[in-house]
Amino acid sequence: MRSHFIFAVLAVALLAAAPARAKDSGQKFKTVEPKHFDRAEGVELSTDFNDYLYAELRNQLQKTKLFAQVIGEGEVVDDADATASVVVSGTLTEYKKGSVAKAVLIGYGAGSRSLKAQVNVTRRSDQKNLATLEVHVRASPRWTEKVLAQEAARELAKQIKNSLQHESAS
Amino acid sequence: MRSPALPLGIATFLRRNRNLALLAWGGVFALCLSSALLTARADDPKPTPANTIHVVLSEPVPPQKFQLPVKFTVVDVVDRAGNPQPMLVTNGHGAIFVDRLPADIVRDAIESSLKSADLLAADASSADVTLGVYLFHFGLAAGSGGDYFGKVELAVTVKNPKTGKSQQVSASGTSISRIAMLKKNAMKNLEENLTGALGDAVRNLLRGQALRDAVTKTMAESSTGN
Numbered sequence: 001m002r003s004h005f006i007f008a009v010l011a012v013a014l015l016a017a018a019p020a021r022a023k024d025s026g027q028k029f030k031t032v033e034p035k036h037f038d039r040a041e042g043v044e045l046s047t048d049f050n051d052y053l054y055a056e057l058r059n060q061l062q063k064t065k066l067f068a069q070v071i072g073e074g075e076v077v078d079d080a081d082a083t084a085s086v087v088v089s090g091t092l093t094e095y096k097k098g099s100v101a102k103a104v105l106i107g108y109g110a111g112s113r114s115l116k117a118q119v120n121v122t123r124r125s126d127q128k129n130l131a132t133l134e135v136h137v138r139a140s141p142r143w144t145e146k147v148l149a150q151e152a153a154r155e156l157a158k159q160i161k162n163s164l165q166h167e168s169a170s
Numbered sequence: 171m172r173s174p175a176l177p178l179g180i181a182t183f184l185r186r187n188r189n190l191a192l193l194a195w196g197g198v199f200a201l202c203l204s205s206a207l208l209t210a211r212a213d214d215p216k217p218t219p220a221n222t223i224h225v226v227l228s229e230p231v232p233p234q235k236f237q238l239p240v241k242f243t244v245v246d247v248v249d250r251a252g253n254p255q256p257m258l259v260t261n262g263h264g265a266i267f268v269d270r271l272p273a274d275i276v277r278d279a280i281e282s283s284l285k286s287a288d289l290l291a292a293d294a295s296s297a298d299v300t301l302g303v304y305l306f307h308f309g310l311a312a313g314s315g316g317d318y319f320g321k322v323e324l325a326v327t328v329k330n331p332k333t334g335k336s337q338q339v340s341a342s343g344t345s346i347s348r349i350a351m352l353k354k355n356a357m358k359n360l361e362e363n364l365t366g367a368l369g370d371a372v373r374n375l376l377r378g379q380a381l382r383d384a385v386t387k388t389m390a391e392s393s394t395g396n
Binding site for chain 2: 048051052054055056058059071072073074075076144146147
């Protein structure tokens, strides 16, 4: 009888916490505008890579559910929404093509493709820097560079979400 | 009748096997013809209702609000993609096509969006600003291999017909969706993908800061009489 009572109390507590949790993971920002990333000197990637990374980043930012709208580059935002809007810009600082031979002969991550990017998240209204992130992703050299872009976009969206949640909490 | 140039044995052999030689040449000719037909068929698939998708904006893109009252007209949509088969989306699944020319799809999307906000002029003569659209890409671009990467790229000449001054604006839209094994699903995904990329490009154009600046500049030139 007592165990039933405890179970019922726990169930009620969980049900009560659920809406609060849903509310907590709600959209905190009106818009986010990712920009095409710049490339540092020596970063040799195909011309399509930046477009693909941009498109994938938009997809991943949408999935974070932190932003009501992911707008395109250079789109206007209403003045009322500018304070709750952020801009994501960045630079691809390093790209290593990798080596299939090393990956096969040595293994354990040797010879993998890698990409480093430095990303800034700024508030649209006053250009205040909300976060500066460093992202380093690796992929097998057998995969195309677009797979690396997917990984980079996923990692970026995750880090942006974490940093903005901490920013709004503090 | 015997040819004096040929020895007796060869001439006899040729005479006796004339029918066989004709048959062989006929066979070679038929083989060439069928291979040419097959090649032509492989290079030039045709759109049918079973392999055609309909790309149209599900709802018009709301354009931005301009400081001055302005009416647009789309004078031209020129396809500069240089695609020999502009309606062909992919050769996969025995070829998938769009039902209209990309230029018509883009024109329809821009005009319907402008019309929804009452920014489309009734005719070209009553327009304050004309839009000349150059379409540089419409369709799939190279993706990761596991997805469809749709891309639409536009360059638009924003022109004031009264002063003749013009500004160039570019806009692009992208969309990524999952690849599909079945043709039915592939067509559905491609339709969503291209519609998404089209909507994104039209939105990027009509809600872009670049269009606002171009319109403001051309209208200001008109009002000052420059």
